[in-house]
Amino acid sequence: MKRNVVWHLRFSQQARWTADLRRYVFSQISNVHDILEVGCGTGAVLSDLPDFDAPGSPVRLTGLDLDPDFLQTASAGLPGARFVLGDAHILPFSTSSFDLAFTHYLLLWVKNPLGALQECRRVVRPGGWVAAFAEPDYGGRIDYPAGLTILGEAQEKSLQRQGAEPRLGRQLKALFHQAGFKEIECGVIGAQWQSQPTSQELDLEWEVALMDVQDDFSQAEISAFRELYFGPNNDAENILFVPTFYAFGQV
Ligand SMILES: C[S@@+](CC[C@H](N)C(=O)[O-])C[C@H]1O[C@@H](n2cnc3c(N)ncnc32)[C@H](O)[C@@H]1O
Numbered sequence: 028m029k030r031n032v033v034w035h036l037r038f039s040q041q042a043r044w045t046a047d048l049r050r051y052v053f054s055q056i057s058n059v060h061d062i063l064e065v066g067c068g069t070g071a072v073l074s075d076l077p078d079f080d081a082p083g084s085p086v087r088l089t090g091l092d093l094d095p096d097f098l099q100t101a102s103a104g105l106p107g108a109r110f111v112l113g114d115a116h117i118l119p120f121s122t123s124s125f126d127l128a129f130t131h132y133l134l135l136w137v138k139n140p141l142g143a144l145q146e147c148r149r150v151v152r153p154g155g156w157v158a159a160f161a162e163p164d165y166g167g168r169i170d171y172p173a174g175l176t177i178l179g180e181a182q183e184k185s186l187q188r189q190g191a192e193p194r195l196g197r198q199l200k201a202l203f204h205q206a207g208f209k210e211i212e213c214g215v216i217g218a219q220w221q222s223q224p225t226s227q228e229l230d231l232e233w234e235v236a237l238m239d240v241q242d243d244f245s246q247a248e249i250s251a252f253r254e255l256y257f258g259p260n261n262d263a264e265n266i267l268f269v270p271t272f273y274a275f276g277q278v
Contacts, residue, residue, distance in 0.1 A: 038071035059126045066133030070101030115143040123152040135195035144206040158275035164196025171266040185239035196272035208276025
């Protein structure tokens with residue numbers, strides 16, 4: 028599969044995990060017409076925003092990302108939106124241009140998460156909102172059965188090698204406070220395992236894990252993990268839980 032297709036599938040899967048949270052956040056805020064996603068990737072979240080109250084005024088969507096290939100995919104999927112190549116640390120927008128700026132699995136990847144949040148704050152009008160919908164914390168990850176724990180630990184190290192901060196989640200409340208927001212709400216997204224993952228979801232999870240750790244283990248070790256991952260009782264018994272924090276606050 029092409030890089031963009033794998034990532035778009037992955038981003039769309041992650042967007043489904045946070046759909047209920049987005050509905051909740053949009054129910055708590057109002058007068059939101061101009062919306063910016065910083066680090067929008069392939070546009071998976073921008074194309075899955077809940078309906079919200081914007082009487083008489085159409086919603087205008089803007090996505091910004093460093094990756095031109097991702098932006099091309101985003102633009103093809105959401106032709107009505109505006110997509111801009113840029114860096115979260117120096118947003119190419121005037122002060123008070125948006126009603127809402129949000130991120131989704133971004134802050135763990137940026138060099139200066141506080142600076143990026145302060146930039147979001149700058150481009151949002153007074154009274155508007157900034158939301159970080161999903162920031163994981165791999166320090167609280169739970170893998171079951173126990174044989175998969177080592178895979179989880181390797182994935183955390185791999186994220187560090189790639190330049191990410193895998194324990195950003197626990198810092199999110201402090202970052203929102205330090206960036207000067209009001210009315211901050213912060214929490215952890217819940218997890219339920221009532222329904223069985225589809226084989227496509229399991230395949231995607233495995234493909235992402237493999238990309239992260241394939242250089243850390245021998246072929247035999249990878250095969251053993253694969254056995255645990257896709258074993259006969261996997262659907263019914265396995266647990267993979269990464270606490271994922273969210274926060275939103277008013278400018
Ligand atoms: C894990 S992806 C999430 C994409 C999208 N938010 C989603 O959830 O579908 C992180 C995205 O942030 C982008 N990114 C990383 N650092 C960035 C920066 N400094 N400025 C803008 N985008 C950045 C990456 O190119 C990537 O598209």
